[in-house]
Structures are given as structure tokens and as C-alpha cells.
Amino acid sequence: MASAPTRPAIVVEGLQKRFVRRGQPDVIAVDNVSFEVPHGSTLGLVGESGSGKSTVARCLLGLLPSDGGRIEVGGREIRTAAPRDLRAWRRDMQIVFQEPFESLDPRLKVAAAIAEPLLLHTELRGAALRERVLELLDLVQLKPEHAERFPHQLSGGQQQRVNIARALATNPRIVVLDEPTSSLDVSVRAEILKLLMRLQRELDLTYVLISHDLPTIRNVCDRVAVMYLGRIVEVGPAELVLTRPAHPYTEFLLGSELSLDPDVKPKTPPVKGEANLSERPVGCIFARRCPLHEAACDAVQPPLAAAEAGGHFAACIHAGKPLPALQPAASA
Amino acid sequence: MAVPPTPDRMLEVNGLEVTISNRKVEHRILRGISFSIATGEMHGLVGETGSGKSMTARAITGLLPHGGAVTAGSIRIAGRDIVGLGDRELREIRGPVVGMIFQNPRTALHPLLAVEKQMANVIRAHRRGTSSKECREQVLEHLAMVGIADPARVARAYPHELSGGMAQRVVIATVLVSHPTFLIADEPTTGLDATVQRQILEEIASLQQRLNLSVLMITHDLSIVAQYCDNVSVMHDGLIVEQGGKREIMLAPGHAYTQRLIQASRLEGIREEKGSAA
Numbered sequence: 001m002a003s004a005p006t007r008p009a010i011v012v013e014g015l016q017k018r019f020v021r022r023g024q025p026d027v028i029a030v031d032n033v034s035f036e037v038p039h040g041s042t043l044g045l046v047g048e049s050g051s052g053k054s055t056v057a058r059c060l061l062g063l064l065p066s067d068g069g070r071i072e073v074g075g076r077e078i079r080t081a082a083p084r085d086l087r088a089w090r091r092d093m094q095i096v097f098q099e100p101f102e103s104l105d106p107r108l109k110v111a112a113a114i115a116e117p118l119l120l121h122t123e124l125r126g127a128a129l130r131e132r133v134l135e136l137l138d139l140v141q142l143k144p145e146h147a148e149r150f151p152h153q154l155s156g157g158q159q160q161r162v163n164i165a166r167a168l169a170t171n172p173r174i175v176v177l178d179e180p181t182s183s184l185d186v187s188v189r190a191e192i193l194k195l196l197m198r199l200q201r202e203l204d205l206t207y208v209l210i211s212h213d214l215p216t217i218r219n220v221c222d223r224v225a226v227m228y229l230g231r232i233v234e235v236g237p238a239e240l241v242l243t244r245p246a247h248p249y250t251e252f253l254l255g256s257e258l259s260l261d262p263d264v265k266p267k268t269p270p271v272k273g274e275a276n277l278s279e280r281p282v283g284c285i286f287a288r289r290c291p292l293h294e295a296a297c298d299a300v301q302p303p304l305a306a307a308e309a310g311g312h313f314a315a316c317i318h319a320g321k322p323l324p325a326l327q328p329a330a331s332a
Numbered sequence: 333m334a335v336p337p338t339p340d341r342m343l344e345v346n347g348l349e350v351t352i353s354n355r356k357v358e359h360r361i362l363r364g365i366s367f368s369i370a371t372g373e374m375h376g377l378v379g380e381t382g383s384g385k386s387m388t389a390r391a392i393t394g395l396l397p398h399g400g401a402v403t404a405g406s407i408r409i410a411g412r413d414i415v416g417l418g419d420r421e422l423r424e425i426r427g428p429v430v431g432m433i434f435q436n437p438r439t440a441l442h443p444l445l446a447v448e449k450q451m452a453n454v455i456r457a458h459r460r461g462t463s464s465k466e467c468r469e470q471v472l473e474h475l476a477m478v479g480i481a482d483p484a485r486v487a488r489a490y491p492h493e494l495s496g497g498m499a500q501r502v503v504i505a506t507v508l509v510s511h512p513t514f515l516i517a518d519e520p521t522t523g524l525d526a527t528v529q530r531q532i533l534e535e536i537a538s539l540q541q542r543l544n545l546s547v548l549m550i551t552h553d554l555s556i557v558a559q560y561c562d563n564v565s566v567m568h569d570g571l572i573v574e575q576g577g578k579r580e581i582m583l584a585p586g587h588a589y590t591q592r593l594i595q596a597s598r599l600e601g602i603r604e605e606k607g608s609a610a
Contacts, residue, residue, distance in 0.1 A: 048525035049496065156381070185380040186552060187596040197605035212525055219602040256530040258555035260597055262579050266559070270530045273481075274495050 007075055009174055009206040010037040010060070016068035017055055027277055029055040030066070031230040034304075037174075037223070042200065042207040044217045044238065046253070047227035050277050053210045056227070057176045060208065061095055062086060073174065091121050094167035098179035100159035104151040110137070110162050111147035117169040136165040140195060157188035161195070168199065177209045181216060193220060214257040218242055226250045229275055229285050232304065236312030246307030246314035249286045284316065292318060342514050342546035343369040343392065347405035350384075350391050354399055361387045363570040364405065369563075371513075374540055374547040376557035376578065378593070379567035385550050388567070389518050392548070393430060394422040409514065427458060431507035435519040437499035441491040441506075447471075448487035451506050458510045474505040479535050497528035501535065508539070515540070518550040533560055554597045558582045566590045 017030035030052045037043040045053040058064040060071060062078065071079040078089055097103045104113055114133045118124050124132055134144055140161040151159055160180065167175055177196065181189040193216065200207060211217055217224060217238070224242065225235040226249065234247040245251040255268025273289045281287060283298035290297070296317055304313040313319070350362040362384050369375040379385040390396050392407055394414060402415045410429055414422065426432070434440055442450050451474070452467040462470075468487075475483035478501045491499060500520060507515070517536060521529035537560050540547050549561055557564050557578055564581045566574040566589065574587040585591045 048527065186554070186593060187380065190596040190599055190602065193599065193602050194605045197602055201606060214526060215597075215599050219599045220606070252527055256526040258530070258533075258553075258559045260555050260558050260582060260594065262558045262582050266530070270534050271527050274497060274528070 008036040009039045009074065010035075010043075010208070011072040012036070012056075012060065012069065013072075014069035015056065015059060015066055015071065017052075017059055017064065017066045025278065028230050028280060029277075030059065033069070033227075033230070033232055035225050035232065035235060037206055037208060039173075039206055040200070040204050041222040042209055042220055044221035044224040045208060045210045045227060046212065046214075046217055046224055048212060048253075048275060050229065050275055051227040052230040053227050054178060055230075057095070057178055057208060057210055061093060061176060062090070063095075091170040092172050093174040093176070094170065094172040095176040095178060096160070096163050096167050096180045098182050100156055100163055100183070101151055103163050104159060106151055108151075109147065110142075110149050110151075110154070113151075113162060114147075114165050114169060117166055121170045132169070136169055139168065139199070140165045155188070156184050157192060160184065160188075160192055164192075164195065164199070168203070171203075172205070174206045174208070177207055177211075179211055179213075180209075182211070182213065189216070196220075214242075214254065226253065229277060229279075231285055231315065233286065233316070234307075234312075234314040235304065236307070237310060240308065240310055240312040244308070244312075246312065246319045247286075247316045248290050248292050248318075250314070286316075340371055341368050341408075342371050342373075342410060343367075343375075343548065344408040345388070345392070345405070346408075348388070348391060348402065348407060349404035350387055350396065350400060351403045352397065352400045360403075361400070361570055362391065365565075365567070365570075365572045366405075367565045367572060367575060369514075369546050369548060371546055372540070372544045373563065374537070374549055374561045376561035376564040377548060377550045377567060378552065378554060378557055378564060380552055380593075382569075383567040384570040385567050386518055389432075389516050389548065389550055393426055393432060393516065427454075427510040427512065429512055430514045430516060431510065431512035432516045433500070433503050433507055433518070433520050435522050437496060437503045438491055438494075440503045441499060443491050445490070446487070447475075447489055447491070447494075447502050451475075451487075451502075451509060454506055455509050470509060471505075474509050475502070477508060478502075478505045478539070479531075480505070495528075496524050497531060500524065500532050504532075504535070504539070508543075512545070513543075514546045514548075516548045516550070519552070520549075521556070522552075536560075554582065554594060566593070 013034045015030050015033040019027040019029055033056055035043065045056060047053045059066040066079055070077060073089060074092060078086060111133050114136050115129055118129055118132060133147060137144060137146060142158060142161050181192050184192060199205060209220060221238045224238045225232045228249050234241055234250045245254055252268055252271040255266055271289055283300055284302055287293045287297040302315045302317050304315045305319050307314040307319040346366050348362050348365050349360060352359045352361050377385045377388060391402060406413050407415055409425060414425060448471050451471045455462050455467050455470055471487055472483040475486055480486050480501055494502060521532050524532065539545060561578050564578050565572045568589045574581060574590045581590060585594055
């Protein structure tokens, strides 16, 4: 509220998170991650298992303590704030998880599930509470009769609508969406994404969307940050990152998207090998798997550098130069 | 019993009906479906939750859940009708003829046994008296066959030490030790990362070519069908609503349900909902 309207809704700078394991080297889950999310926009955090995207989200929500850096939400630094100062901020920031059923208490009817955050964060009781619950049901396109159902009596899509209603109950300004449609059927995925987009427009919400589903990212995000082994390797406006990837990893990731058109073949060969969290090379973190690897890549970790105008950055020494095209798969 | 000569149809399902009953009610889960798979073909069985696609796979492998029964129709695998066969006869088919891989590779592996040990168990189950040395050679050979660069290291590993993609490769290698000619893959890459999904699908396609396997690819993902299958059957509510070559189905779907499914897969209209947001 106190912040100037031009200040982004979320500013993350140099975020660090490591997990300590007994008798084994620490896992550096998030390494020097920085990004901004403007008000009312959607940032997509894209990456594969172990890339740190969910850890970033959990640090952002204060569900996990982070080890360093800055997290600024609505103009307030919250990473180091005292827990009791964070109550209002928690109300402002909510999350929707991947597993719609697991996110709900199986013994609570829908009405009670949606009322829970309202009882915690607002003064609403009795008829007023009931009215707000019905209003939220309507907001997510559920009917009043759904209020009396238990989670197991709902379809996956309806369950996720209940989770969205719960998240929106306290009028948050920021919602983290952690793979919100990954476990849903194709037709339901489209409906839920449409709902989320409409809610964003109507309620002026800021989204951080975590997803590995490229079609979702392509259709939903304004900006995209690509993560690999705890680092952001590429970030920028969605239309630039997704159409002119500047980091070879991004190019492989986009190249792995399978077209619905049988005549459109994948653009890149499958990438070799797997990401390994225990390796922390001095130089580029993707070098071992990169077909463009050269000696200079091992010297120093490349910083995010402008790949082109318009706020498109990539952490690759080749960034800014056109990447030599990765050859299409020669079928084995 | 004589093994029939390699037929040109690996699988023929005709008018298959499956009913699941508990004490009170009967549910017709499959309501008369027919499709066939030629030798060397990859056939996509596509549908959403509850369409009956996984139940079809279970019927084909004789693994219907408790209370489930084939109430009409026939299932011929390599020319032999398997409906009504006993456990013993089914075991001659599962493994040596039909291999199965499922969605969550780790649940298909024994958590307490190293990869080599569990693969050796499978080898010995099919060929009793195989020597340890022979077992080890076969384990390494099959791990290498599915594109594992360091078979000796993977052979020593326990399932929890493997990534999802590596675990699925191990499952495929384990299936291949009994030399099946027909592979049923039920959502084999769901839950895997995009680049890993791509690697596994390429591996399956390459094995299909090299070993002339017939593959039944069960998936909810139409892009897998578009890229890897030859023919497709689209399932909805226990019925096959449309069937044909992947090009005709993907580019000119005839049935309204198929059209809706393709449209939903494209995520059409999402941007429009977004309106003029930042």
C-alpha cells in the first residue's frame, strides 16, 4: 500500500536456500535468484524437478526460511521480518497447490473449507460469513449446492475450484500457483486456466505460476524465468524467451515440447543426460550437457546478461550472439 | 501348446465388454470396444480419467480388479484368445509375450533390491537355472539397450537412488529381459519432466523399431499420439468414439469429443480470458 504504484508487486534479489544433509554435502536448492513481478501480471517459473522453482515459491510465501537475499512484497522487506509482522502479509499472498484433493481436509464440507481462512483472518461470522462463502463459490463458478459436499464428492476440477476459492477468501493480491493443473484432465486444465485468467483480470491479481507444462506457460505468462539447478538461466518477456531462447537449456526445454500436429517434428534432439543437484561446477552449470560447450564455459559462472533488447536476459557466454542451431533429431 | 506363427495382428479386441460388480451394483466399464494392433505398430489409446483406457489394458493382461469380468467379446493376443484363461496360462503370456510399463516407475521396482538383483529375479523366473554370470551379462546388456550409459553403476543402484527417468529406463529394461513382442505402456511418461519424457519416448520408439515391437500407448496426452503413434483409438465413457490413422484424427477429427479434446489440448481461448492485463 505504501509503495509507489510503479514498484513491482514482488521483488526478489539474490535469494539463497540450501538444505543441510547429515554426512553429505549441502544441497544448494536456490542460488542467487533474482526476479521482479509487476502488479497484475504473471511470472512463469519454469524448470524441471530439482530446478528449485518450488523452493523459490515456498521461500516467497515464508513456508521455508531462506538463507540470504531480499524478498520484497508490496514494498515491504519480508524475508527478515518478525513472524507477527507477517500476518497481514500472509493474508495478501496465497498459494494453490498441484494436488487438489490432497490440499483439502477430507472431513470438511466445501463451505467449512472456504470459511476456514475467513474465520482466521476476518471478523465475518454467521450470516455474513455464509454470504461470503457463497460469493466465493460463485466467483469460482461453483453452485450453492456444492457448499454441502465433501471433497470426495467433487471432480478434480471442482476440488481445484474450491482450493482457488479458499486462496481468494482473504482478498490476496498475490497468488502463487504451484502446478495448478498438472494432475487434471486436458479439458479441465483449460477450464481452470480460463478461470484463473478471468480472476486475475477482475481482481487485479499478481500470479507466480510454477509449471513444467510448456503449453500452459505459453498461454498464461507475461514473463518467464527458466530455472536450472537452482539458478535462473534465462528470464524475460514470455514472447521473447519462448520464441527466441538465448540459453541452450531453454532451447532444449522448448524443443522437447511435442506438437499436436503430426507434421511438426520436434525442433531439437533430446538433450543428453540428466541434471544432477550434487554437482556445482565453477563455470556454467549446464556446460556438462551442453552441445555448445567450450573451454571458456568452465572458467566462470556466466551472469545473466542482456540477450537482446526488451529485458531478455540469459546466463550464457553465447547470450546476445545467435546460437548455432541445435540439429533436429536424427532418428536412431 | 504350439506357438502360433507371427501373425500380422498382434492384438485383436472385438466387442469387449467389462463389467465391475460389487454386491449391489454392476458397472459396465467397457461397453463393447473393438480395435486391433498390427505387428510393429504403435497404437495410441487416448482418453481422460474414467474413459476406460486403463481398464482396457488390465483386461488385455488379465489383470482386472476384484469384481471385474469380461462379460462379452474377445481379446486375441498373437492369435490366441486370452479371455477365460487361468493364471498359469496367463503367465505364459505376461512377460514372454506382453510386457507392461506403468506411470510411476518407482512403484514397479522393489525398493529393497538393487537393480541387478531384481532384474536377475525376472530372468530366473522365465529361464530357471540361468547362471549368475549369464544373469549379470543379460542385466548389463539390457540396461545398455535402453540407453543407460553406465550400466554397471545403475545395476548396483537401489531404486531410490535413481531419477524418475532412469527408473523408467530400468523398468523397460526389466520388461525386455523376457523378450516380449508386445509392449503395453500405460502413461509411461506422466509425471516426468519434459526433456526426460522426450528421452523416454524416443527410447520406446527406437526399441519398437529395433525389436519390431507392437506397442499399445495409453495416454491422455494427444501430442504423444501425434508424434509417436501410427493409429489412434479415442475413448470416452467406455466406448471408442473415433479410430483411425493419427494424421486423420489429429488434423481432421470427425467426432465432437475428439474435436473438443484437441481444442482443449491447444488451450485455445486462454489468452482472450486474460484480456488486456499488464
